[in-house]
Amino acid sequence: EGAFIEAEKTAEIDLIAPIAADLGASYLMTGEYFKITKMAPRVLDLLEKTQKQHESFWGGMNLYSAFLATYGHALGHLGNFQEGHALCEKGLRFATEINDHYSMAFAELMYGFDFDTKGDGENAVEHLQRCIKYADEAQFFVILGQARAALAWGYYLAGDLGTAGDCAAEAIKIQSNIGVPYNLSVPYYVLGMIHFDSGDLKAAQSHVEKALELSQNSNQKDFQGMSLILLGRLLGRVDALQRRDAEERILQGISILTELQLKPLYSTGFLYLAEHYADTGQTEKALENLRKAEAMFQEMGMDYWLARTQSVLERLQG
Numbered sequence: 001e002g003a004f005i006e007a008e009k010t011a012e013i014d015l016i017a018p019i020a021a022d023l024g025a026s027y028l029m030t031g032e033y034f035k036i037t038k039m040a041p042r043v044l045d046l047l048e049k050t051q052k053q054h055e056s057f058w059g060g061m062n063l064y065s066a067f068l069a070t071y072g073h074a075l076g077h078l079g080n081f082q083e084g085h086a087l088c089e090k091g092l093r094f095a096t097e098i099n100d101h102y103s104m105a106f107a108e109l110m111y112g113f114d115f116d117t118k119g120d121g122e123n124a125v126e127h128l129q130r131c132i133k134y135a136d137e138a139q140f141f142v143i144l145g146q147a148r149a150a151l152a153w154g155y156y157l158a159g160d161l162g163t164a165g166d167c168a169a170e171a172i173k174i175q176s177n178i179g180v181p182y183n184l185s186v187p188y189y190v191l192g193m194i195h196f197d198s199g200d201l202k203a204a205q206s207h208v209e210k211a212l213e214l215s216q217n218s219n220q221k222d223f224q225g226m227s228l229i230l231l232g233r234l235l236g237r238v239d240a241l242q243r244r245d246a247e248e249r250i251l252q253g254i255s256i257l258t259e260l261q262l263k264p265l266y267s268t269g270f271l272y273l274a275e276h277y278a279d280t281g282q283t284e285k286a287l288e289n290l291r292k293a294e295a296m297f298q299e300m301g302m303d304y305w306l307a308r309t310q311s312v313l314e315r316l317q318g
Contacts, residue, residue: 004039013050017043017057024070029182031222033074034261040071054098062103065095069110076114077222079263079300084114105134109143113150117264119304121157128154145175149186157304161194168194185215185223192230205234222262228253229269236276243280250276267296271309278316286316 004023007016020043027035044067047053053064072087088111095103108131115124128151135144148171155164168187175184188211195204212227214220232249235242250273257266274289290313297306 008042011046013046013052014057016046017052017055017063021057021061021063021066024067028070028073030219031077031225031260031262033077033222036070036074037078040067040074043067044071053094060102061106062095062098062100065091065098065100065103066106067091068094069107073110073114077117077262077264079296081114081118081264081301085111088114101134101138102140105131105138105140105143105147108134109147109150112147112154116150116153116157118300119157119302121154121159121304124154125151125158141178142180145171145178145180146183146186148174149183149190152187152190156190156193161198164190165194181214182218182220185211185218185220185227188214189223189227189230192227192234196230196234201234201238205231205238208234221256221260222265225253225256225260225262225269226265228256229272233272233276236279243276246276247273263296264300264302267293267300267302268305270296271305271312274309275312278312283316287313290316 001023003019004016007019010016020039023039024036027033027039044064047064047067054062055064057063068091069088070091072084072089072091074084075081075087076084088107092104092107092111095107108127112124112127112131115121115127128147131147132144132151135141135147148167152164152167152171155161155167168190171187172184175181175187188207192204192208192211195201195207208227208231211223212231215223215227228249230253232246232251232253234246235249236246250269254266254269254273257269270289270293274286274293277283277286277289290309294306294309294313297303297309
């Protein structure tokens with residue numbers, strides 16, 4: 001951050017761009033997407049003004065398409081899916097026009113992860129399958145594990161738990177083999193959701209606790225919050241004596257995600273909190289949080305999560 005601030009004072013794009021790329025990657029890792037939305041427009045504007053959209057500056061990736069996709073990815077995580085997807089599409093289109101499979105793979109990864117966040121498994125799978133194809137062709141091995149993890153999440157959302165589990169296991173294998181611990185929390189989180197839905201709460205808890213540990217070790221704040229919420233859901237189901245602890249975990253996760261301004265993610269936290277209250281006979285608290293989640297899902301166009309919320313509402317009001 002300090003280097004980027006100093007580089008901006010020079011207005012020299014050759015200095016600013018590679019530092020911005022590293023900083024943007026750091027923000028992606030920590031889940032601080034709101035910081036990307038402040039930085040990316042300035043970098044994109046400078047790239048356009050200096051007519052250096054076609055240059056890579058570092059590592060072989062085209063930075064113009066990468067910043068477009070990263071900016072779109074960040075906006076989606078803050079709840080602005082319409083503008084976010086438009087930017088991801090623009091970044092992917094630019095990468096395709098210059099036939100840069102390295103950049104195409106990265107843009108598809110950002111695009112696919114955003115559909116995961118929205119709850120649109122079908123579109124997530126479509127983009128992430130293309131990401132894996134382009135990454136294989138470009139030998140862009142470092143993102144193959146991330147892509148498999150995101151693909152596992154997409155298949156989970158689409159209801160294909162078997163394929164989701166296979167993809168998550170493959171993601172863990174790839175990430176472990178290449179020695180990149182970042183993002184390992186994602187496949188463990190997906191495995192936790194799969195086992196939760198299939199009723200194996202012991203296995204689910206083991207995987208979610210691993211996801212939480214890994215996200216804490218790598219300072220992946222968004223998955224810290226998400227893992228705490230899922231762990232809270234589990235604790236409330238496993239043992240009635242842990243229900244107070246379960247509520248505290250969910251609220252802690254919501255707090256982390258709210259601080260990061262990740263509206264799509266903390267809104268799902270309100271749904272899970274409502275389900276916990278419904279399970280423990282606290283109907284009024286459940287309804288309050290369901291209505292809160294419903295309003296946010298409607299605003300953001302998160303149809304998958306809206307349907308889940310309305311199903312719980314109907315059950316409680318039935």
